[in-house]
Amino acid sequence: xxxxxxxxxxAVPLALFGGAIRVSxxxxxxxxxxxxxxxxxxxxxxLEGTLIMGAMSGYALSxxxxxxxxxxxxxxxxxxxxxxxxxxxxxRPRVNDIAVGIGLMLFGTGLAFFxxxxxxxxxAPQLPVINLGWWSNIPQVREALKxxxxxxxxxxxxxAMLWMLNRTRWGLIVRTVGESTDAARAMGYSINTVRAIAxxxxxxxxxxxxxxxxxxxxxxxxEGLSSGQGLMAVALVIFARWNPMNCLYAALLFGAAGALxxxxxxxxxxxxxxxxxxxxxxxxLVIMIMTSSRTRTMVGVPAxxxxxx
Amino acid sequence: xxxxxATEETDVPLTTDLTTSPPKPRVWPRLPLHYLExxxxxxxxxxxxxxxxxxxxxxxxxxxxxxxxxxxxxxxFGTAFSWQNTLIRAAPLMLTGLCTALPLRLGMVIIGGExxxxxxxxxxxxxAHLMPNSSSFAxxxxxxxxxxxxxACWIALAGSLKYYRGVNETICSLLLNYxxxxxxxxxxxxxxxxxxxxxxxxxxxxxxxxxxxxxFGTDVHWGLGLGLIICIVTYLLMDHTVIGFAARIAGGNxxxxxxxxxxxxxxxxxxxxxxxxxxxxxxxxxxxxxxxxANANITAPGYGYTGILVAFIAxxxxxxVIPVSILIGGIGASGGLLQRRQHLPDATVLVxxxxxxxxxxxxxxxxxxxxxxxxxxxxxx
Numbered sequence: 001x002x003x004x005x006x007x008x009x010x011a012v013p014l015a016l017f018g019g020a021i022r023v024s025x026x027x028x029x030x031x032x033x034x035x036x037x038x039x040x041x042x043x044x045x046x047l048e049g050t051l052i053m054g055a056m057s058g059y060a061l062s063x064x065x066x067x068x069x070x071x072x073x074x075x076x077x078x079x080x081x082x083x084x085x086x087x088x089x090x091x092r093p094r095v096n097d098i099a100v101g102i103g104l105m106l107f108g109t110g111l112a113f114f115x116x117x118x119x120x121x122x123x124a125p126q127l128p129v130i131n132l133g134w135w136s137n138i139p140q141v142r143e144a145l146k147x148x149x150x151x152x153x154x155x156x157x158x159x160a161m162l163w164m165l166n167r168t169r170w171g172l173i174v175r176t177v178g179e180s181t182d183a184a185r186a187m188g189y190s191i192n193t194v195r196a197i198a199x200x201x202x203x204x205x206x207x208x209x210x211x212x213x214x215x216x217x218x219x220x221x222x223e224g225l226s227s228g229q230g231l232m233a234v235a236l237v238i239f240a241r242w243n244p245m246n247c248l249y250a251a252l253l254f255g256a257a258g259a260l261x262x263x264x265x266x267x268x269x270x271x272x273x274x275x276x277x278x279x280x281x282x283x284x285l286v287i288m289i290m291t292s293s294r295t296r297t298m299v300g301v302p303a304x305x306x307x308x309x
Numbered sequence: 310x311x312x313x314x315a316t317e318e319t320d321v322p323l324t325t326d327l328t329t330s331p332p333k334p335r336v337w338p339r340l341p342l343h344y345l346e347x348x349x350x351x352x353x354x355x356x357x358x359x360x361x362x363x364x365x366x367x368x369x370x371x372x373x374x375x376x377x378x379x380x381x382x383x384x385x386f387g388t389a390f391s392w393q394n395t396l397i398r399a400a401p402l403m404l405t406g407l408c409t410a411l412p413l414r415l416g417m418v419i420i421g422g423e424x425x426x427x428x429x430x431x432x433x434x435x436x437a438h439l440m441p442n443s444s445s446f447a448x449x450x451x452x453x454x455x456x457x458x459x460x461a462c463w464i465a466l467a468g469s470l471k472y473y474r475g476v477n478e479t480i481c482s483l484l485l486n487y488x489x490x491x492x493x494x495x496x497x498x499x500x501x502x503x504x505x506x507x508x509x510x511x512x513x514x515x516x517x518x519x520x521x522x523x524x525f526g527t528d529v530h531w532g533l534g535l536g537l538i539i540c541i542v543t544y545l546l547m548d549h550t551v552i553g554f555a556a557r558i559a560g561g562n563x564x565x566x567x568x569x570x571x572x573x574x575x576x577x578x579x580x581x582x583x584x585x586x587x588x589x590x591x592x593x594x595x596x597x598x599x600x601x602x603a604n605a606n607i608t609a610p611g612y613g614y615t616g617i618l619v620a621f622i623a624x625x626x627x628x629x630v631i632p633v634s635i636l637i638g639g640i641g642a643s644g645g646l647l648q649r650r651q652h653l654p655d656a657t658v659l660v661x662x663x664x665x666x667x668x669x670x671x672x673x674x675x676x677x678x679x680x681x682x683x684x685x686x687x688x689x690x
Binding site: 045085089092093094095096098099100102103104106107108109110111113114115117227228231232234235238272273274275277278281282284285288289292293294 | 369370418420470472473474475476477479480481483484485486487488490491492494495498499614617618621654655656657658659660661662663664666667670671673674676
């Protein structure tokens with residue numbers, strides 16, 4: 001095809017754009033979930049385990065039922081159960097939420113590997129794709145504009161969550177619990193119930209994000225599927241200053257960094273391959289170093305959050 | 310103590326003094342029951358997780374949990390062979406366990422043991438390659454120095470970022486893990502690639518003469534002895550020296566530590582470097598005693614991540630890291646038997662470890678709830 005060759009060096013930004021959308025989708029969901037949980041004053045490091053459980057259960061149910069939509073819902077449901085476990089354990093006195101998160105991360109990973117063994121081989125129905133590149137006859141452009149339905153949902157969810165947090169009664173309750181437990185108690189709200197709901201909802205989103213990994217990109221269940229997205233989302237929320245819209249932008253940035261290695265590979269640059277694969281981690285680290293400070297309190301941080309104290 | 314009680318009783322009005330009986334003599338006056346509290350609670354958590362795990366085996370895997378328990382015992386502590394297998398796995402766990410346990414004393418949750426282990430292994434293998442004509446003793450010492458120094462720098466980086474920039478150490482150390490693994494992969498395929506390693510890209514073989522020896526005619530290598538010594542030394546350091554005391558103050562109340570004139574930053578970086586050195590040494594031992602080369606197989610057993618579990622179960626006590634590593638090593642060693650006999654997936658071990666981790670954290674809530682374990686202190690009015 002003559003058009004394919006004429007793309008030339010544009011192949012890299014095109015692949016980067018398409019890749020950014022693909023890679024960022026799980027980040028959007030996990031970071032929105034983490035953002036909601038942290039707004040209620042608790043940090044859930046277990047979303048890595050939730051993500052893997054979501055990927056496994058979504059794939060399994062999609063395979064068993066033949067419906068990828070049902071898979072996504074199952075992943076969300078499993079994620080919210082993990083959220084509830086986290087919330088329940090943390091509501092006990094003297095139990096540390098960061099440690100419970102690490103525990104749930106190891107437990108979720110182990111459980112997903114255990115239950116997911118039978119689903120490594122079979123192929124499950126994948127999520128539908130919206131072809132926004134129908135107008136073009138250049139394959140690279142078409143490939144880049146194949147947008148997944150879950151990305152659209154995630155992109156719409158971010159402003160919706162911002163509106164929910166800032167403009168609704170529910171949002172106010174969640175923020176109150178996150179800012180001052182005393183104020184929330186005085187208003188008559190149960191801290192643990194509100195946090196449990198926020199953590200469960202956050203888990204639901206993280207589970208959905210996990211199902212994207214197995215049902216869309218890379219698009220199959222394997223044990224090496226997740227590579228720290230769940231924990232990077234925590235860094236991403238800090239970077240996004242606990243604002244859902246910023247989470248969306250930050251996720252896109254992370255997605256672009258994650259798409260760098262495959263994009264360069266597509267044009268034949270293979271040297272320092274592993275360093276490009278590690279690009280998102282290095283970028284996260286650099287961003288964290290730049291945005292953190294020893295003396296300043298961070299803008300927008302919920303006051304009850306353990307990382308801020 | 311007695312004088313204190315006496316002065317307090319003189320403050321009590323005379324009327325009540327006449328009606329209340331004199332304090333009863335303690336039944337067990339000097340039994341240090343408060344030392345037993347962590348042991349009792351941890352053992353209860355272990356029993357609870359074994360019960361939950363049995364239910365899991367029964368309901369989810371449709372296997373006989375009693376048979377699983379018997380197999381696990383046989384695979385971990387039942388025979389001399391399984392004991393050796395357990396101890397071989399326990400050796401690196403002691404060192405990676407320390408990597409999380411020591412910073413935990415300062416209130417820092419470092420989960421970067423895997424990265425320090427990987428880079429320690431890489432540095433050790435590289436060092437051996439640079440010393441082709443040296444005696445094996447010199448090579449081993451140099452490997453250990455290089456491995457622990459690399460690991461020390463890696464975790465000290467996380468520690469100093471935490472202290473001087475306020476970067477969250479948990480996420481930072483996790484990111485460093487992925488970066489370390491990328492460095493390993495890049496090195497074994499690029500500058501440090503041995504063309505003779507075909508299936509798994511690896512560094513050069515360190516040579517038979519330079520492999521770490523076995524202990525006392527068993528199959529257990531000297532890494533275990535090293536792990537034991539380092540656990541004991543760090544225990545003495547943390548609990549019986551001024552540095553350890555300063556570290557505990559800094560972990561308990563950072564403002565009090567500053568007021569007391571302690572340089573919290575130096576202590577933080579030092580403890581993190583020590584932690585990283587332990588994990589780097591674990592990587593060195595894996596290269597020098599098991600693999601003979603540095604390659605991606607170093608990360609396969611997940612010693613770095615299991616070390617986090619060890620540290621939390623041991624409640625950050627370097628001495629407790631020893632038995633906990635042996636226990637967790639035993640669980641790992643029994644995985645193969647469960648796979649062969651009961652056709653359970655290899656992740657069964659991970660499930661049990663996860664349950665154990667969560668139970669230990671849940672049982673944290675029981676500390677201070679049982680009167681029998683409380684230190685009997687004079688009550689202040």
